[in-house]
Amino acid sequence: MHYAPAADRYNNMTYQRCGKSGIQLPAISLGLWHNFGSIDNFENGRSIIRHAFDKGITHFDLANNYGPVPGSAEENFGRILKKDFSGHLRDELIISSKAGYTMWPGPYGDFGSRKYLISSLDQSLQRMQLEYVDIFYSHRPDPNTPIEETMGALHSVVQQGKALYVGLSNYNAEQTKAALAVLQSLGTPCLIHQPKYSMFERWVEGGLLDVLEANGVGCIPFSPLAQGLLTDRYLHGIPAGSRASKPSGFLQENDITPEKIEKVKKLHALAQQRGQSLAQMALAWILKDKRITTVLIGASSVAQLDDNLDTLKNTSFSKEELDTIETILK
Numbered sequence: 001m002h003y004a005p006a007a008d009r010y011n012n013m014t015y016q017r018c019g020k021s022g023i024q025l026p027a028i029s030l031g032l033w034h035n036f037g038s039i040d041n042f043e044n045g046r047s048i049i050r051h052a053f054d055k056g057i058t059h060f061d062l063a064n065n066y067g068p069v070p071g072s073a074e075e076n077f078g079r080i081l082k083k084d085f086s087g088h089l090r091d092e093l094i095i096s097s098k099a100g101y102t103m104w105p106g107p108y109g110d111f112g113s114r115k116y117l118i119s120s121l122d123q124s125l126q127r128m129q130l131e132y133v134d135i136f137y138s139h140r141p142d143p144n145t146p147i148e149e150t151m152g153a154l155h156s157v158v159q160q161g162k163a164l165y166v167g168l169s170n171y172n173a174e175q176t177k178a179a180l181a182v183l184q185s186l187g188t189p190c191l192i193h194q195p196k197y198s199m200f201e202r203w204v205e206g207g208l209l210d211v212l213e214a215n216g217v218g219c220i221p222f223s224p225l226a227q228g229l230l231t232d233r234y235l236h237g238i239p240a241g242s243r244a245s246k247p248s249g250f251l252q253e254n255d256i257t258p259e260k261i262e263k264v265k266k267l268h269a270l271a272q273q274r275g276q277s278l279a280q281m282a283l284a285w286i287l288k289d290k291r292i293t294t295v296l297i298g299a300s301s302v303a304q305l306d307d308n309l310d311t312l313k314n315t316s317f318s319k320e321e322l323d324t325i326e327t328i329l330k
């Protein structure tokens, strides 16, 4: 069916400046790690992407290895772009990809060499049928490759016009400082950092966020719902079709511990008092920090996406609520 994007798509989304750059990102961005691979229902993924754009989500996050099978999320996203986002709609989108985790066999399909990063981005562009991505990331630090080489590769892809901006993912505060210095010296500043951050995973508070702020770099936390744990999904066991129920999902059954569910239940009760869902409270809790540019969610249905979008109706917390959350998380 022909898709015409909603005329009011920019009316209800908040856009926030990414560090000290010219780019603004929607407060909520959508990632294609799960639910968009060749094992998933194509039309479901397509309707999620269309709906996201209708609601002002302009940023879609991919990586070479998203699937399964690896590469298939980029392929499917490319098909959706071709079908639904033709013409100048590409110019309304911020599309990212990454390389850093295992993608192909042998020594050149993993980590952070110039060889891997540049050839992987070429493959990603082919799969998505794009001339350029907006953001290209080093997906993880490589302890065995000089940081000058990895950052030099990011700089090169910008020079080559294959990416407009570059980013870092999963680099700790010290690694980030070193990478930012090299990028700065090359004249390709880092746009954004993508770390794992949620109520259950708070390492970024120990220094990374300060480094980003001091250097004018934006922040896009991934898995802000702890892959679904910080929602009502697992309040009463592991439902069929959930990420934890699937062999291909990165959330494992044994991640759903009684201790975690105990906390989730208390958080859920607090969210209800605030008049929002737990998912909404978990996203709002991340967005309350001004150093955060956008939260990078996943969704397996349009209904989940809508639930998450309604976060923006209430993102403020009283001191008492924040204290209660800390007590629950202890």
Ligand SMILES: NC(=O)c1ccc[n+]([C@@H]2O[C@H](COP(=O)([O-])OP(=O)(O)OC[C@H]3O[C@@H](n4cnc5c(N)ncnc54)[C@H](OP(=O)(O)O)[C@@H]3O)[C@@H](O)[C@H]2O)c1
Pocket: 030, 031, 032, 033, 034, 035, 061, 062, 139, 169, 170, 194, 221, 222, 223, 224, 225, 226, 227, 228, 229, 231, 232, 233, 241, 242, 243, 244, 279, 296, 297, 298, 299, 300, 301, 303, 304, 305, 307, 308
């Ligand atoms: N840079 C990196 O190393 C890295 C690593 C991981 C992820 N990422 C990026 O971050 C994105 C998001 O990661 P994520 O998918 O783990 O994020 P998440 O938002 O923490 O988890 C998303 C999952 O939670 C469940 N969910 C979402 N909204 C819900 C709601 N309102 N109610 C109930 N359940 C809900 C769904 O799982 P069900 O399937 O159970 O419905 C959904 O697939 C990825 O797509 C990717 O772009 C990056």
